[in-house]
Amino acid sequence: MTDSALRHGGDRIAEALQAHGVQRLFTLCGGHISPILSAAKARGIRVVDVRDEVTAVFAADATARLTGVPGVAAVTAGPGITNTITALKNAQLAQSPVILLGGAAPTALQGRGALQDIDQRPLVEPHVKRFFKMLRVRDLGPTVADAFALARSGVPGPVFIECPVDLLYDEASIRQWYADAAGKGTSIAERALRWYLNRHARRMFAGSLDAVAPSVQTVYLPRANDGATRAAAAALAKAERPLMVIGSQAVVRAEQADIVARAVAKLNMPVYLSGMARGLLGRDHPLQMRHARRQALREADCVLLAGVPCDFRLDYGRHVRRSARLIAANRSTRDAKLNRRPDIAAIGDAGLFIESLAAAAQPSRTPWTGWLELLRARDRAREVEIDQQAAAQGEHVNPLALLRALEAEAGDDAVFVADGGDFVATASYVLHPRGPLTWLDPGAFGTLGVGAGFAMGAALARPDRETWIIFGDGACGWGLAEFDSFVRQGIAVIAVVGNDAGWTQIAREQVKMLHDDVATVLARSAYHEVVAGFGAEGLLVRHADELRPALERARALRRQGKAVLINVWLDKTEFREGSLSM
Ligand SMILES: Cc1ncc(C[n+]2csc(CCOP(=O)(O)OP(=O)(O)O)c2C)c(N)n1
Numbered sequence: 238m239t240d241s242a243l244r245h246g247g248d249r250i251a252e253a254l255q256a257h258g259v260q261r262l263f264t265l266c267g268g269h270i271s272p273i274l275s276a277a278k279a280r281g282i283r284v285v286d287v288r289d290e291v292t293a294v295f296a297a298d299a300t301a302r303l304t305g306v307p308g309v310a311a312v313t314a315g316p317g318i319t320n321t322i323t324a325l326k327n328a329q330l331a332q333s334p335v336i337l338l339g340g341a342a343p344t345a346l347q348g349r350g351a352l353q354d355i356d357q358r359p360l361v362e363p364h365v366k367r368f369f370k371m372l373r374v375r376d377l378g379p380t381v382a383d384a385f386a387l388a389r390s391g392v393p394g395p396v397f398i399e400c401p402v403d404l405l406y407d408e409a410s411i412r413q414w415y416a417d418a419a420g421k422g423t424s425i426a427e428r429a430l431r432w433y434l435n436r437h438a439r440r441m442f443a444g445s446l447d448a449v450a451p452s453v454q455t456v457y458l459p460r461a462n463d464g465a466t467r468a469a470a471a472a473l474a475k476a477e478r479p480l481m482v483i484g485s486q487a488v489v490r491a492e493q494a495d496i497v498a499r500a501v502a503k504l505n506m507p508v509y510l511s512g513m514a515r516g517l518l519g520r521d522h523p524l525q526m527r528h529a530r531r532q533a534l535r536e537a538d539c540v541l542l543a544g545v546p547c548d549f550r551l552d553y554g555r556h557v558r559r560s561a562r563l564i565a566a567n568r569s570t571r572d573a574k575l576n577r578r579p580d581i582a583a584i585g586d587a588g589l590f591i592e593s594l595a596a597a598a599q600p601s602r603t604p605w606t607g608w609l610e611l612l613r614a615r616d617r618a619r620e621v622e623i624d625q626q627a628a629a630q631g632e633h634v635n636p637l638a639l640l641r642a643l644e645a646e647a648g649d650d651a652v653f654v655a656d657g658g659d660f661v662a663t664a665s666y667v668l669h670p671r672g673p674l675t676w677l678d679p680g681a682f683g684t685l686g687v688g689a690g691f692a693m694g695a696a697l698a699r700p701d702r703e704t705w706i707i708f709g710d711g712a713c714g715w716g717l718a719e720f721d722s723f724v725r726q727g728i729a730v731i732a733v734v735g736n737d738a739g740w741t742q743i744a745r746e747q748v749k750m751l752h753d754d755v756a757t758v759l760a761r762s763a764y765h766e767v768v769a770g771f772g773a774e775g776l777l778v779r780h781a782d783e784l785r786p787a788l789e790r791a792r793a794l795r796r797q798g799k800a801v802l803i804n805v806w807l808d809k810t811e812f813r814e815g816s817l818s819m
C-alpha cells in the first residue's frame with residue numbers, strides 16, 4: 238500500500254486546511270469527525286475543544302475577523318450541527334467568513350435510521366453561502382479550497398461542508414466495515430447487498446489515490462468602479478458638513494486595517510466607527526467622534542456610509558437628512574440600498590473604497606474645521622456629563638466608574654469582547670478600543686452568548702495581548718462552562734461581569750411599558766465561584782474601593798497564564814434610560 242492509500246479523508250481535509258494557513262480548529266468531539274481532528278493535530282494544527290458547539294463557531298468567527306483567514310470549526314452530526322445554528326446565523330449577518338465542517342451518517346446508511354442521521358441541508362442551508370455535501374473522497378480537498386474562496390469572496394460569510402463519516406476513514410477500513418455489514422450469506426438478497434456496497438465503496442473512493450497537491454484559489458477583491466469614486470470625491474469637495482460612518486465591512490481585510498486607517502485620516506472629516514471598525518483610528522483620534530451621532534447625521538450635508546447599511550442602527554436611514562448627499566460603499570448591493578437609495582452607490586469593498594477616495598479627494602479642507610470643532614465640543618460636553626454620572630456613589634459599584642477604571646487599567650494592547658445588554662452598550666461609549674481590530678461584538682444579530690467563543694478566538698489569535706470579556710450577568714451564563722475550556726487549554730482571558738442582578742436592558746422597557754418585571758430578574762449569583770470550580774481565578778468586587786486592586790490582580794494573573802473572572806456588583810444607573818432597539 239502506498240502512503241497515499243494509508244491517508245484517510247480526514248487527512249485530506251486537514252491537508253487542505255493547512256494549505257490555507259489554518260492554525261486552529263475549534264471543535265467539540267464526536268464519532269463522526271474523529272479522523273479530521275486527529276489528522277489536523279498530526280499536521281500541527283491546534284485543535285481547541287469547547288463545551289458547546291456554538292462556542293466553536295463563535296471562536297472561528299472571531300478568528301476570521303481578527304486574522305482575515307476564515308476560521309474553521311468541526312462538529313459532529315445531528316445535535317452537534319443544530320447547536321451551531323445561532324453562531325452560523327450570527328456569522329452570516331456579521332459577514333464573517335467561517336468554514337464549518339459537519340459530520341454526517343455513513344453515506345450508505347443515510348435516511349435509514351442511523352445514529353444522529355437527519356436531513357441537515359434544510360437546517361443549515363439558509364444560514365450559509367453554500368452547503369457542500371460530500372460524496373467522494375477525492376472531492377474533499379478541492380471542496381475545502383472552494384469553501385475558502387467562497388467564504389471570502391463578494392459578501393463574506395459562512396460555508397458548510399458535510400463530511401459523512403465513511404469518507405473520513407481509510408479505504409481498507411471502510412471496505413472491511415462494509416464487508417462485515419454485508420455478511421457472508423449466500424442468499425440472493427445478501428449477495429445483492431454485497432454487490433451494492435462494493436459498488437458504493439468503489440464510487441466513494443474512485444480516484445482518491447491520485448496524487449493531487451492541495452490548491453489555494455485567489456480571491457477576487459470587489460472594487461467599486463472609478464465613476465463612483467470620482468462622484469464621491471466631487472460630492473465631498475462641495476460638502477460643508479461631511480460625515481463618515483465606518484462599519485465592520487471596512488476591515489474584513491484584517492491585514493489591511495492600518496492602510497484603511499491612514500486613508501480615513503487623510504480624508505480629514507469627522508468619523509463615527511461602529512462594529513469591528515471601532516478602534517480603527519486608535520484610542521483617541523481628533524477625527525473620531527463618539528457621541529451624539531444621530532444629531533451629527535441629521536446635520537451633515539454629505540454622508541459616507543462605509544460598510545454600514547441603513548438598518549435599525551441608523552433608524553432605517555431616517556437618521557440621515559433627506560437633502561444630504563448619501564454615498565454608500567458596500568460589497569452588498571442590497572445593503573447599500575437597504576431602506577434608502579443612496580445618491581452614489583459604490584458597490585465593492587468598503588475599506589478599499591475609502592482608500593481610493595482618499596487617493597482621489599483633495600487634501601485637507603479648511604471649511605470643515607468649524608464643523609469638526611462643533612462635533613468635538615459636543616463630544617467633550619458629553620464626556621463631562623459621563624464623568625459626573627460616574628462620580629455618583631451608591632451602595633455598590635457605579636457601572637460608569639467601573640468602565641472608566643477599566644479604560645484606565647486595561648493594557649494598551651487590550652482586545653475587548655462585548656457580550657451583554659445595557660452594561661455593554663454603556664461600555665461601547667466609555668471604553669476606547671486601543672487600535673484596529675481590538676473590539677468584538679456580535680453585530681446586527683444582537684446575539685447574547687458570543688463572549689466566551691469570541692474571547693477564545695481572540696486570545697488565541699493574539700496570544701500576546703490582553704483579552705477582556707465585558708459580560709452582562711445575564712449574558713455570562715452562556716459562557717461560564719467555557720472557563721473549563723480556558724483553564725484546560727491555557728487560554729488566559731479576563732472576564733468582567735457587570736452584575737446588576739437582572740436582564741436590565743429588557744427590564745428597563747418592560748417594567749415601564751407593562752409594569753411587570755416577569756422573567757427579567759436574576760440573583761447576585763457567585764459567578765466568580767463558578768469559574769473557580771473549573772480552576773480559573775474568581776474575584777468578587779462589591780464596593781468601589783475593591784475595584785482597582787481587582788483589575789490589577791486580574792492583569793497579573795493573566796500574565797501568569799490564568800483565566801480570571803471578576804464579578805462586580807453594580808448599582809443601578811440611568812445612563813441608558815430611553816434607549817431602545819427594535
Ligand atoms: C440569545 C439572546 N437572547 C435574548 C436576547 C434579548 N436580550 C437583549 S439584551 C438582554 C439583557 C441582557 O442582560 P445582561 O447580559 O445582564 O446585561 P444588562 O442589560 O443587564 O446590562 C436580553 C435578554 C438576546 N439579545 N439574545
Ligand SMILES: [Mg+2]
Nearest residue numbers: 710711739741
Ligand atoms: Mg444584567
